[in-house]
Amino acid sequence: GENVEQHPSTLSVQEGDSAVIKCTYSDSASNYFPWYKQELGKRPQLIIDIRSNVGEKKDQRIAVTLNKTAKHFSLHITETQPEDSAVYFCAASNNAGNMLTFGGGTRLMVKP
Amino acid sequence: EAQVTQNPRYLITVTGKKLTVTCSQNMNHEYMSWYRQDPGLGLRQIYYSMNVEVTDKGDVPEGYKVSRKEKRNFPLILESPSPNQTSLYFCASSLNPPLEQYFGPGTRLTVT
Numbered sequence: 539g540e541n542v543e544q545h546p547s548t549l550s551v552q553e554g555d556s557a558v559i560k561c562t563y564s565d566s567a568s569n570y571f572p573w574y575k576q577e578l579g580k581r582p583q584l585i586i587d588i589r590s591n592v593g594e595k596k597d598q599r600i601a602v603t604l605n606k607t608a609k610h611f612s613l614h615i616t617e618t619q620p621e622d623s624a625v626y627f628c629a630a631s632n633n634a635g636n637m638l639t640f641g642g643g644t645r646l647m648v649k650p
Numbered sequence: 651e652a653q654v655t656q657n658p659r660y661l662i663t664v665t666g667k668k669l670t671v672t673c674s675q676n677m678n679h680e681y682m683s684w685y686r687q688d689p690g691l692g693l694r695q696i697y698y699s700m701n702v703e704v705t706d707k708g709d710v711p712e713g714y715k716v717s718r719k720e721k722r723n724f725p726l727i728l729e730s731p732s733p734n735q736t737s738l739y740f741c742a743s744s745l746n747p748p749l750e751q752y753f754g755p756g757t758r759l760t761v762t
Contacts (some may be wrong), residue, residue, distance in 0.1 A: 539709065547690070570748055581753040582693065582738065584694050627692055631748040636681075636700060637708060638691035 542630050544641025551579040552649055553616050559644045561628035562610040569602060570631035571611045572638070577624045585626075586613070593607045652677045655756035656741050662760045663731055671726045671757050673741030681747035682724035683708070684716065686737040687756075693740065699724055700747070731761040 541564040547553055550556050572587035588595045588602045588611065595602050599618075601649075604611040628641040654675045663669055675678040675682065677754075695708030699718040704744040712738075713735055716725040728735060738758050 542692075544692070572748075572750075581755055583753070584750050587749070589731070629693075636698060636706070636749050637695055638683075638693075638751070639709070640685075641691045642690050 539633055539639075540568060540630055542628060542641040544628050544644055546644060547642065548645045548647070550647045550649065553618060553620060555570040555618055557613075557615045557618050557622070557646055557648075559613045559628070559646070560610060561612070561630075561641050562608075563630040563639075565630070565632065566606075566609065568630040569633065570635065571602070572629050573602060573613050574627045574629065574640075575624045576627065576643075581599075583628060603624065611625035617645075618646075620648050620650050622646060623648045624630050641646055652752070654741055654743055654752050656667060656739075656754040656757050658757060659725045659755060660758050664762055665732055668732050669728050669731060669759075671741075671759070673726065674722050674723040675724075675741075675752070676722065678721065679743035679744060679745050679752075680721065681744040681751075682718065683740065683742045683744075683751065684714070684724070684726050685712065685740045686735075687740060688737050696726070696739075698747075699711065707753075713730055718736065720754065728759075731759075733761050735759065736761050 569590040574582035629638040684696040685693040697716040741754040
């Protein structure tokens with residue numbers, strides 16, 4: 539089955555700096571890659587996603603890039619703010635689109 | 651208000667005592683899923699359901715059962731809980747799997 543690895547497990551940045559979280563996946567048939575944000579004690583919430591026919595997608599300060607050849611995708615957050623502090627999870631779907639495999643998560647801390 | 655609800659939110663039980671965690675969604679979603687979240691392991695899919703009476707195993711189904719008799723409900727059943735099932739459990743639903751899964755608030759289960 540699919541295996542998703544996520545790095546780093548923790549990331550600390552100064553407010554205003556950029557943050558990058560990277561994920562690799564194993565199944566070349568995976569075609570959907572979402573990113574979820576989970577604030578402390580809360581449920582995961584989708585923040586951005588990308589499909590395999592697109593190389594990059596942006597939404598304000600957040601962007602995701604996908605390299606299908608290398609089987610990795612990344613989350614980029616620019617101009618970080620304290621409210622960006624959370625755990626971020628990447629995920630990859632199977633080819634059938636009925637399952638998601640998640641990475642282990644990255645705890646992002648934005649210091650004021 | 652569109653939402654996914656879970657009950658109970660917190661549960662402490664003993665080994666072997668059968669329990670059920672309920673999940674309900676009011677968005678008329680066909681797809682529902684259960685995940686468990688453990689530190690460093692991200693979210694792992696237990697079972698999912700593509701529609702009423704259609705369920706399938708995820709990555710970690712051992713020790714769990716599910717049923718989908720109605721579109722809105724997807725209960726998770728632990729017939730003989732063991733301490734290694736101590737975890738945070740999330741239910742999720744989606745209109746078009748695997749896109750944009752909406753998560754419930756979570757159920758923290760402790761098995762002693």
